[in-house]
Amino acid sequence: MATTVDGTRETVSARRSDLVQLTVAETITARGKELSADDTVGEARRLFRSRGVHVLPVLDGTAYLGAVDRGSFGGDVSDDAPVGPFAMPLVPTALATATAGEAFAALDRADAKRLVVLDADRLTYVGLVCMRCDREHLCVDAALVAGAR
Numbered sequence: 001m002a003t004t005v006d007g008t009r010e011t012v013s014a015r016r017s018d019l020v021q022l023t024v025a026e027t028i029t030a031r032g033k034e035l036s037a038d039d040t041v042g043e044a045r046r047l048f049r050s051r052g053v054h055v056l057p058v059l060d061g062t063a064y065l066g067a068v069d070r071g072s073f074g075g076d077v078s079d080d081a082p083v084g085p086f087a088m089p090l091v092p093t094a095l096a097t098a099t100a101g102e103a104f105a106a107l108d109r110a111d112a113k114r115l116v117v118l119d120a121d122r123l124t125y126v127g128l129v130c131m132r133c134d135r136e137h138l139c140v141d142a143a144l145v146a147g148a149r
Contacts, residue, residue, distance in 0.1 A: 010142040016104050016131070019138065024103035024117050025096035028127030029139050034059050037084030041073050044083050052139075055114050057125060058087035064118060064125040067091055093118050096126045107131060 011029055019027050034057045035044055047053050048070050055067045066087030073086060093116045094103040107115050107129070115129040130139045 011139045012142045013132070013137050014140045016100070016136055016138055019140070020099065020101035020104065022100045023096060024094050024098045024100050024115070024129060025126055027100045027103070027129055027138060027140050028117055029130045029141055033057075033128075034125065035068070035083050036060070037065055037082065037087070039083050040079060041077050041081045041083055041086070042079030044068055044073070045079065052130075055091055055128075056083075057116055057128060058083055059125050060084070062124050064093075064116060064123060067114075067116065091116055093122075094129075095120060095122070103129060104131075108135075 014027075033047060033053060035047075037058055037060045044056055047056055055069045057067050058065045065084060067090045068083060068086050068088070069090055072088070072090075073081075077086075091114045092106050092110045092112055094106055096117050096119055103115055103117075107113065113131040113133070113135070115131075117126040117129060118124060119126055127141070132138065
């Protein structure tokens with residue numbers, strides 16, 4: 001497992017085959033790249049400058065509203081506009097208690113690399129599964145994986 005540190009969060013690159021027996025909640029990335037519904041389109045555009053940011057979950061408190069991606073905003077949308085109205089169901093979702101294997105299969109069926117993990121109420125945001133382009137590795141919160149083993 002390769003380890004990277006981004007500010008105060010630490011992620012590891014893990015093979016999906018090593019994670020299939022965990023719950024999907026144990027395979028998420030560290031939180032920190034979510035937007036509040038009141039955040040601005042300009043803030044989203046700033047986060048999208050990072051090559052690794054593909055989608056941004058949009059939250060109302062802890063409630064998941066949807067996500068935005070680089071194509072969510074036309075050039076005519078002001079940086080000052082709130083991001084909430086642009087949130088759409090762009091990525092698959094899974095319950096936190098599902099196995100990682102089930103969640104990875106959902107990603108495969110949707111041909112997606114990102115998956116939003118929700119609590120049992122199907123509303124509360126838990127985190128984001130981030131599969132790499134090779135579809136064999138994920139960026140995973142190091143503390144979650146360590147605690148699961």
